[in-house]
Amino acid sequence: MELNRRTLLASASAVSAAAVAGPLISSVPTAAQTAPAGKQAPAFYRYKIGSFEVTSVNDGVARFPLADTFVRNVKKEEVQKALAEAYLPTDVMTIWFNPTLINTGSRLILIDTGMGEPKGPVGHLRPNLAAAGIDTKAIDTVIISHFHGDHINGIRNGAGEVNYPNAEIMVPAAEWAFWMSDDNMNKAPEAMKGAFGNVRRVFKGLEDKVKKYDAGKEIAPGLTSIATYGHTPGHVSYALANGNDRVLIQSDVTNNPHLFVTNPGWHVQFDQDAAAAEATRRKFYDMAATDKLLVAGFHFPFPSTGHIEKAGSGYRFVPSNWNPAL
Amino acid sequence: MELNRRTLLASASAVSAAAVAGPLISSVPTAAQTAPAGKQAPAFYRYKIGSFEVTSVNDGVARFPLADTFVRNVKKEEVQKALAEAYLPTDVMTIWFNPTLINTGSRLILIDTGMGEPKGPVGHLRPNLAAAGIDTKAIDTVIISHFHGDHINGIRNGAGEVNYPNAEIMVPAAEWAFWMSDDNMNKAPEAMKGAFGNVRRVFKGLEDKVKKYDAGKEIAPGLTSIATYGHTPGHVSYALANGNDRVLIQSDVTNNPHLFVTNPGWHVQFDQDAAAAEATRRKFYDMAATDKLLVAGFHFPFPSTGHIEKAGSGYRFVPSNWNPAL
Numbered sequence: 001m002e003l004n005r006r007t008l009l010a011s012a013s014a015v016s017a018a019a020v021a022g023p024l025i026s027s028v029p030t031a032a033q034t035a036p037a038g039k040q041a042p043a044f045y046r047y048k049i050g051s052f053e054v055t056s057v058n059d060g061v062a063r064f065p066l067a068d069t070f071v072r073n074v075k076k077e078e079v080q081k082a083l084a085e086a087y088l089p090t091d092v093m094t095i096w097f098n099p100t101l102i103n104t105g106s107r108l109i110l111i112d113t114g115m116g117e118p119k120g121p122v123g124h125l126r127p128n129l130a131a132a133g134i135d136t137k138a139i140d141t142v143i144i145s146h147f148h149g150d151h152i153n154g155i156r157n158g159a160g161e162v163n164y165p166n167a168e169i170m171v172p173a174a175e176w177a178f179w180m181s182d183d184n185m186n187k188a189p190e191a192m193k194g195a196f197g198n199v200r201r202v203f204k205g206l207e208d209k210v211k212k213y214d215a216g217k218e219i220a221p222g223l224t225s226i227a228t229y230g231h232t233p234g235h236v237s238y239a240l241a242n243g244n245d246r247v248l249i250q251s252d253v254t255n256n257p258h259l260f261v262t263n264p265g266w267h268v269q270f271d272q273d274a275a276a277a278e279a280t281r282r283k284f285y286d287m288a289a290t291d292k293l294l295v296a297g298f299h300f301p302f303p304s305t306g307h308i309e310k311a312g313s314g315y316r317f318v319p320s321n322w323n324p325a326l
Numbered sequence: 327m328e329l330n331r332r333t334l335l336a337s338a339s340a341v342s343a344a345a346v347a348g349p350l351i352s353s354v355p356t357a358a359q360t361a362p363a364g365k366q367a368p369a370f371y372r373y374k375i376g377s378f379e380v381t382s383v384n385d386g387v388a389r390f391p392l393a394d395t396f397v398r399n400v401k402k403e404e405v406q407k408a409l410a411e412a413y414l415p416t417d418v419m420t421i422w423f424n425p426t427l428i429n430t431g432s433r434l435i436l437i438d439t440g441m442g443e444p445k446g447p448v449g450h451l452r453p454n455l456a457a458a459g460i461d462t463k464a465i466d467t468v469i470i471s472h473f474h475g476d477h478i479n480g481i482r483n484g485a486g487e488v489n490y491p492n493a494e495i496m497v498p499a500a501e502w503a504f505w506m507s508d509d510n511m512n513k514a515p516e517a518m519k520g521a522f523g524n525v526r527r528v529f530k531g532l533e534d535k536v537k538k539y540d541a542g543k544e545i546a547p548g549l550t551s552i553a554t555y556g557h558t559p560g561h562v563s564y565a566l567a568n569g570n571d572r573v574l575i576q577s578d579v580t581n582n583p584h585l586f587v588t589n590p591g592w593h594v595q596f597d598q599d600a601a602a603a604e605a606t607r608r609k610f611y612d613m614a615a616t617d618k619l620l621v622a623g624f625h626f627p628f629p630s631t632g633h634i635e636k637a638g639s640g641y642r643f644v645p646s647n648w649n650p651a652l
Contacts, residue, residue: 033434034461037372037379037381040650040652041370041371041457043648046363046367053362053364055363058650060650087633087644096648103362106359120651121651124650301647302650303648320413321413321627322369322384322422323387324366324387324422324628325366325387326364326365
């Protein structure tokens with residue numbers, strides 16, 4: 001066949017039963033038919049930071065109708081254009097969820113816990129941890145970046161039991177102070193009261209058990225917390241360093257990078273202080289781009305790591321090349 | 327901690343034992359230490375083309391010293407610059423290998439067979455097929471795109487036995503004619519004689535069993551062969567179409583996309599007719615970009631699919647967003 005547009009676009013509708021049965025289609029031995037798997041491969045991905053083994057473990061993907069106000073300060077049509085340019089569906093919003101597991105050799109640390117019980121395409125952290133050979137009982141530290149449900153709900157299972165029974169749970173002190181304030185809850189807009197209630201549900205009975213950490217501290221070996229306030233009042237990111245390697249674990253500095261890395265001035269509806277979140281984002285990415293730092297994003301497409309480059313008035317997200325052999 | 331460059335770049339060397347043992351580092355219960363896995367997750371990735379389930383199955387990655395002549399018509403320094411811009415090591419060349427498995431519902435088709443036995447970071451197709459739940463005995467059709475070793479060697483195992491005992495093996499007629507010609511072998515440059523010998527080794531005893539197919543034909547349900555000559559004299563790519571979906575399975579229209587999609591005029595040392603390969607490449611990508619077609623590349627980074635966009639005087643490879651839920 002000549003290489004031309006017609007042949008490349010040959011319609012499947014042209015595939016008649018006769019053609020399929022034609023002389024060039026082999027008649028094969030009657031091998032047992034293998035059923036399609038019907039589901040994706042377990043999604044976990046390992047990379048090294050010095051001697052540390054880091055694993056991006058996917059909790060799933062959410063797809064929901066794209067609201068006019070999903071990006072507060074941009075028209076829906078512009079958002080749809082950006083989604084199309086990333087080869088994503090334009091009628092729904094696509095959001096990935098990727099907690100990070102760190103094995104330092106002596107410590108097993110999970111950063112953020114996902115949605116909780118599997119429900120449709122989300123809540124798959126624990127099955128994916130199991131696929132990666134990780135026993136939740138062996139996780140000794142759970143670190144929470146901020147108190148939105150997709151980060152904290154997985155602390156508990158559907159029966160309300162703690163999923164990581166041997167782990168110390170570490171939470172940002174500023175985040176705890178904000179969400180646990182009855183005063184803040186009472187004066188919060190109606191739409192946010194559910195989030196306050198959810199925080200209280202998740203941490204009920206754990207009040208004296210959780211360890212509060214400050215930003216700007218080394219909170220575990222090689223892991224430094226960084227104040228990246230704006231998305232929430234106590235939102236924290238991390239720098240993990242070992243040997244000559246480092247990765248910035250950005251948490252929710254941006255949501256879907258095809259929208260908000262590309263357009264750092266766009267305000268996702270989840271940013272509680274949009275102006276502060278934008279200022280944080282610009283500062284964070286300016287540094288990440290200047291120093292060509294590896295960045296892991298909770299909401300980046302799995303396997304969730306990549307680089308940030310300056311491009312036009314914003315940035316470009318360059319996903320990492322998959323490394324099949326550590 | 328203030329968000330500034332110093333804090334983001336905080337050196338790991340500053341992490342003293344005292345800091346690690348400091349008050350902010352939790353003393354955790356003595357959970358059993360989980361050993362690092364030390365290896366990557368099994369690399370297979372599923373996507374749908376209409377009702378067909380397609381699986382990219384990784385055979386591994388090769389890394390070898392970057393020769394001055396790896397790109398024949400470009401200085402090594404330029405190649406290293408392109409590698410650095412893709413965040414790849416610049417002292418070695420990185421090449422991924424990704425055969426494609428197609429489950430049509432009634433047929434189980436493998437396109438290309440990888441390097442053969444596992445050896446370091448390559449030759450992992452069969453373990454990855456097993457991880458994907460695929461019994462090699464259930465594969466009823468093996469289709470070969472061209473006769474280079476990384477595509478045909480996996481037809482046999484280390485003992486010389488055929489790995490896919492129930493499969494009909496289909497090969498491009500033009501490719502067979504070229505490599506099986508003693509005349510071509512005798513007049514080939516010394517450096518290519520090994521490749522001729524390898525083709526004969528792999529297909530010895532299968533001469534009457536293999537089915538030769540032409541380019542420009544529907545060779546399996548929904549799968550059309552496309553002549554993309556140049557890389558080898560009979561090199562073939564494919565369009566797979568079902569329902570409203572299609573994917574171009576490009577085989578070796580390019581090697582590493584960060585070099586040769588970006589710079590279609592660069593001539594990789596593996597292209598046997600560099601001018602023809604370049605002409606094919608430009609034509610193929612011009613169409614893929616114009617029609618925004620999904621492209622699967624044997625040598626693209628796993629999971630091997632993406633889109634091609636016009637950029638400057640060449641193209642840009644845009645890897646697909648991982649879909650955690652089919």
